[in-house]
Amino acid sequence: MYANLKQLLETVAMGELSPDQALESLKYLHYESVGDFAKIDHHRALRTGFPEVVFGLGKTPCQIAQIMQVMVSKNPVVMATKIVPEVYTQIQPSLRGLQYFPIAQICYLGESAPPKHGCITIITAGTADLPIAEEAAVTGELCGFQVKRLWDLGVAGIHRLLSHQEAIANAEVIIVVAGMEGALASVVAGLAACPIVAVPTSIGYGASFQGLAPLLTMLNSCATGVGVVNIDNGFGAAMLAAKILNRGQ
Known part of the structure; x- marks a missing residue:
């Protein structure tokens, strides 16, 4: 060498x-x-x-x-x-x-990386999704980006999500973390103009098949602009969001 x-x-x-x-x-x-x-x-x-x-x-x-x-x-x-x-x-x-x-x-x-321009918004469906969401959040922060955390906004109580419409509309890139059936990513993508990175989690009852059900839901999203990473891959989601933001540096 x-x-x-x-x-x-x-x-x-x-x-x-x-x-x-x-x-x-x-x-x-x-x-x-x-x-x-x-x-x-x-x-x-x-x-x-x-x-x-x-x-x-x-x-x-x-x-x-x-x-x-x-x-x-x-x-x-x-x-x-x-x-x-x-x-x-x-x-x-x-x-x-x-x-x-x-x-x-x-x-x-x-030390964390030098501060970069841009903010990653992260939305979870439920509290049980927090470990994967925090993996994404900490990864984004250590890469030098700001991170906005919006926790427990699943579609079972959709008024919680709708109360954050302004934050969604103004976001630069959004990571959506959801288990069960994974519907949250499609709903958020229907409200946002920015890219959506969807993360299926292994949270859910038996028919969620350890994250396979939300993975398929996210892959089949009827909303546009949704990219999907692997089950429980909060790190991969954050790195994709970071590279999206990095293109604008």
């Missing part, structure tokens, strides 16, 4: 490559191995606008801690998702300054 970087710099120095062309090459150059189980993509922020994030499920506490230790030296904020309290308790002693959001099940090192 260092030989490639030296060659790239020499090419720029000789005038055979412009600085802008070199920057494009750097986007795909650098990663770092951690033990024999991970390769950290340090240039992801350069390519995509946001750094790599650690997905906690399926990793041991030791692996999570080692990955975050390597990442924090090269990123202003290092974030890990799906971190249950028991795992946080195990990794916290080896990661000085580690912060934890227990509802969102997110931990992070460092």
